[in-house]
Amino acid sequence: MTIRRPTILELVAQLVIVAFVVLPVTDVLDAYWGYACSEPGSRSDCYPWGSEGPVADRWGYESKAAYIGTGLASIVVLTVSGLAPLMVSRATVGLSLMAAGFVAGGYMASFV
Numbered sequence: 001m002t003i004r005r006p007t008i009l010e011l012v013a014q015l016v017i018v019a020f021v022v023l024p025v026t027d028v029l030d031a032y033w034g035y036a037c038s039e040p041g042s043r044s045d046c047y048p049w050g051s052e053g054p055v056a057d058r059w060g061y062e063s064k065a066a067y068i069g070t071g072l073a074s075i076v077v078l079t080v081s082g083l084a085p086l087m088v089s090r091a092t093v094g095l096s097l098m099a100a101g102f103v104a105g106g107y108m109a110s111f112v
Contacts, residue, residue, distance in 0.1 A: 006085040006094065013098050017082040020105070021075060028071035031064065078105035 006014065037046035049064050061067060081101020085094030 003086050004089060004094075007091045010085040010091060010094055010098070013095065013102075014082050014085070017078055017098065017102060020102070021078045021082070024071045024074050024078070028068055028075065031067050031071065034064075036064070074105050077101055081105060 031047055034045070034047045035042060036049045038049075039046070047061075047064070047067065049061055049067065078101060081098050081104075084097035084101065085091070088094045088097065
């Protein structure tokens, strides 16, 4: 398998994806070290895991593990979509895969 050099448009799209990968990475790291609002002595920077607060109906907040798992899945999808131009032979296919991965990663991140 040969690695193709991305076009300028693909490089710009990759930079946008990298910017959007940074957001879930920082959120997952915060959540990993964070604690639930239901714990005694919780401060305002806690996470509302479980069935409490305004996000009670979202399954990504059911537990800390579900929240972090959804965030990691979003990071993986966005990263793979950013690497798509390196794995395909045509720029149009690479851009299409990047767009699909960006939409899928954004959809997954909306659950978090």
